[in-house]
Amino acid sequence: MPLASPADLSPLPNAEAPRDCPLCPRLVGLRLECRAEHSDWWNAPVPAFGDPQAWLAIIGLAPGKHGANRTGRPFTGDYAGELLYATLAKFGLSEGEYGADPADGMRLKGAIILNAVKCLPPQNKTLPIEEATCRPYLMEAIASLPRLTTFIALGKVAHDSLCRSFGVPLAKAKFAHGAVHDLPNGLTLIDSYHCSRYNQNTRRLDAAMFELVFERAVGLKARSAVSE
Numbered sequence: 712m713p714l715a716s717p718a719d720l721s722p723l724p725n726a727e728a729p730r731d732c733p734l735c736p737r738l739v740g741l742r743l744e745c746r747a748e749h750s751d752w753w754n755a756p757v758p759a760f761g762d763p764q765a766w767l768a769i770i771g772l773a774p775g776k777h778g779a780n781r782t783g784r785p786f787t788g789d790y791a792g793e794l795l796y797a798t799l800a801k802f803g804l805s806e807g808e809y810g811a812d813p814a815d816g817m818r819l820k821g822a823i824i825l826n827a828v829k830c831l832p833p834q835n836k837t838l839p840i841e842e843a844t845c846r847p848y849l850m851e852a853i854a855s856l857p858r859l860t861t862f863i864a865l866g867k868v869a870h871d872s873l874c875r876s877f878g879v880p881l882a883k884a885k886f887a888h889g890a891v892h893d894l895p896n897g898l899t900l901i902d903s904y905h906c907s908r909y910n911q912n913t914r915r916l917d918a919a920m921f922e923l924v925f926e927r928a929v930g931l932k933a934r935s936a937v938s939e
Contacts, residue, residue: 721758726852728756753783761823790908866905
């Protein structure tokens with residue numbers, strides 16, 4: 712894979728970490744291991760993907776090893792992406808066909824995908840210090856979206872990182888699937904269980920539950936448009 716910079720591939724180039732970001736030693740170590748083992752993978756901070764005029768931002772946890780860390784595009788090439796991109800298509804938030812490959816030509820419309828942590832973590836588990844270290848990139852991405860009104864947080868880590876970005880006490884905004892929270896500046900946060908293989912296999916999350924979260928987001932947008 713060509714050694715492109717994350718900023719080269721991002722709709723928000725000013726909000727991206729450099730390809731060899733040195734800030735989190737544990738994540739850097741795993742990155743170097745992956746580069747040695749899979750030299751043809753992306754193996755770098757994964758850039759945002761989607762519409763720079765998005766009203767909806769989907770906040771994930773971090774890249775998956777065989778998904779975004781391999782392909783360089785969020786939720787692309789792994790099990791979680793199958794449900795996420797199918798749901799985005801169902802609600803008219805994408806165009807083209809998802810082919811589990813960054814070259815599939817699919818685009819997002821009105822939506823963008825960001826991650827709380829941009830680099831692959833061991834065992835898919837980030838540390839609080841890594842979440843805090845990467846948070847400025849998340850905040851810069853959010854600040855770069857002029858039409859943003861709504862977030863969907865995929866999992867508690869994404870929820871917590873987003874709340875901390877806005878200075879919202881976690882005790883006042885407790886994570887729960889389908890919960891809706893008010894954020895500063897008129898923004899809205901909706902929680903969802905992560906669309907991971909584990910959550911789907913254990914039936915903690917199914918397609919209907921996931922779609923209800925997006926239905927709620929689209930409904931809030933429609934009501935907001937009517938009231939304006």
